[in-house]
Amino acid sequence: MSGAVLVCNDIERDFGRLETRDVDLSTGKHQQNGSVAKSTASDTKQEVDLTRRKVASVYTTADTKQKSSASSEQPATKPYKLVWQGFPYDGSWVHLLDWTVDLLTSFRGVGWKHRISTAGTIDAPLPSDRPREQNRSKPEGESKATSVSIQNLRSLQIRAIQDFVVNYLILDLLKTTLITDPYFLGLAPLQSPTPWWWLDQLNQTVPIATRFVRLLLSMAGVISALTTIFSLNPLFFATILPSLVDISTITKAPLLEPGLYPPMWYPLGSSIFRSGLAGLWGRFWHQMFRFGISEPSRVVIKKLELDPRGGTARALQLLIAFGLSGSIHALGSYTTFSLQQSHPLSGPLVFFLLQGFGTILQTSAVKLLNNKFSWTKRTPLSVRQTGNLLFVLVWLYFTGPLLADDFARIGIWLYEPLPVSPLRGLGFGPGGKDEGWWTWYQEGSRLMSWWKGCHWWDSSLAIY
Template sequence: MGPAVDVISVDLLLWSFYFLCFKDVQNRFVYVVKRGSTNGDDEQFSDAAKHKTDAQAAPSRIIEEQYPAKLSERLNWIGTLLVSIRMKHWKVGDASHDRRQPPELAFRSRSAFMNLAIRSFVRGYLILDFTRAYISYDSYFTDANVSISSPLPSRTLDFVPPQVFRSAILAAQAWAAISQLMYLPCLLPLGLNALGWLPDEWSPHHWAPLFGPISVIAQRGVRGFWGEYWHQAMRIMSAGPGYAVVDVLGIAPGSFLRYAIVTSVAFFLSGVVHMGLVPPEPLHAKESVNMIRLKVGTFFWLQPTAILAEVAVGKLMLAVCPPSVRQTSLPMVGRKVVNVAFFLAWATFCLPLLGDMARQIGYWHVWPVPLSLWRGIRAEGWSTWIER
């Protein structure tokens, strides 16, 4: 039996360290809004006008709200900060983050966000259902003794390497459960905002996109996936200690060493947080709980290897590629092909670490959706959680 740690507790602990130890919130944090914009983001803390910068007079109508002097406005300012886990619309003292604030908003209206949430939910629900249908035929997902490279259950899939196919199933499950279903709970604050019970800056239709465009993988490979496509909910918190380290060491901004340290620290802490996915007593474990947690952490601790390799290879290719070739479209096309191929190969290599964790905690012993279209159309019963 291992210690009873969980994702939320460790995440909140790291956020506490970020705000209390690594950042000067009162003097360095600035809330950035577009005044008079159609999305409803207007001046939120009126008496903080004396703290506004010259950005208020800029043609873009951007104003910056520093830590308010009055308690009533300060509570609103702090409340907005605490719900801004991606720190969008906030300047926090990190140049790479601050120069992109405020971000472009993703939705024109509440109905636009609601439509996306419903479409994403349906898409994610069906993917979870159908991939789980395949899993019921493949013993790898429910038996920790079966190797990921063992033959697939169907001979029709013999042309696909088993690890590649099973990694694709793992990726589809993770993508559907996280990137597609996470929109649905956001309908609650959306509805409260429509009723006037939540301020606009707390409503999800005023947020930046929860996920970036999938095309960034072709443009930047593994870096694009983690840096722009994925949800970024832990980016600021996990990278904060890394920035503190490089600042203390006096490492120049823009250097490869600075980037390497910040990236490594961020993924190390992300791995520590995600180790909390493993309960103290996994129901179907074939290994110790700490070994399972170590595999989860290793998945994240490996990511800087790929990211830094991409950066190094990119710099090398830029140095050796003749200027005449750089001006053609060939390098861009070739880079996109290589980025996608490397990302897929890297995912196939790393995802089994998470897959092994999931099967040892018994994740696939339960159907992930309560009503199954797959089982229903096969006359096997629509309900998956209530057995007759």
């Protein structure tokens, strides 16, 4: 991310953040750093623009957005205007720190001009995005006075709480289930017999069942863990933090805007049916690293003066992006403290490079068929979608073990992501009721503790 920001871009020229500015509805004047004058609910209701507001869908894939009625809603926040703020040379140190930390930690740029395309548009009245000609540190444009309605804020907060609870329980179910299979403990190979009786019976009928289910559960475990982590974002910034402090006093970012919490995952079915392997990785898969791993290829393509839509540029983009992604996972594999030998290069790195190669292979094959055989363009949509699905399943079936086996060997599934396990507290874990509710009591599950040696110089704070 540091390379994408500092090497591939010009901070002053290329980055602008969506920020709030206080307004005084009684006079109509814009206040850069002042407070908002008090106004009655009826006055605010008439002056504040709520006409474009929709019910938030947060980061889930459910399409629950609905048009809201401006005449029946009340603002839940102080009125403000939205502006595009470049590097704040003229701002205070607090503003500068706020802007900079947000830039480095907002990987998808959801509140920035470089917001990735898969995150959609921001559901808010935005100022015009016109190029700056003079002082780039000055804010660009201003929206009308706006606010988040009570209905939308409550919808955002309730959805955030609900999704966190559901994701927490799903992750607990998967963790409790996976640790009963020796494969996920790194003690058995992928093709070894399964201890689950239902899967063992299914494998007798369908010989690939055990391998397929283990790969599927490996993917489900990663998705569930990431989704639970992502759900903390709206839970903390839009629910917990606003209940403790006035967020406008600590940041100029519009943290209560529903548009700052777009879906992290696209619908899996439509992504694969539409684009096959490219849709799986380019649309469905989480977007956290998209900006960081796509910027180097953009700069290279620009330097080489290639057509961004051409085949060469596309292949270069895929190989660089998947190569970087594979390197990230390979470094994670290399630095683990595992009793089993990890294979960072022949495992994670090769897996992700093969995903780029598979994407190129599928898209090239489709283009070739369409050019050579005109009748393929008239093939029913259901047939083309089935072909995309089958290619993805077959490709991941044969390449998936490169990553899944390394995950199991390095002990990813041994990690306790949740401090409290309802299922193991009720006795459904492999240790029965003796396990208890609290999962971080085990030696291997501690984060840190005081280590006592034989002498005082042997004692210290141990980080596990």
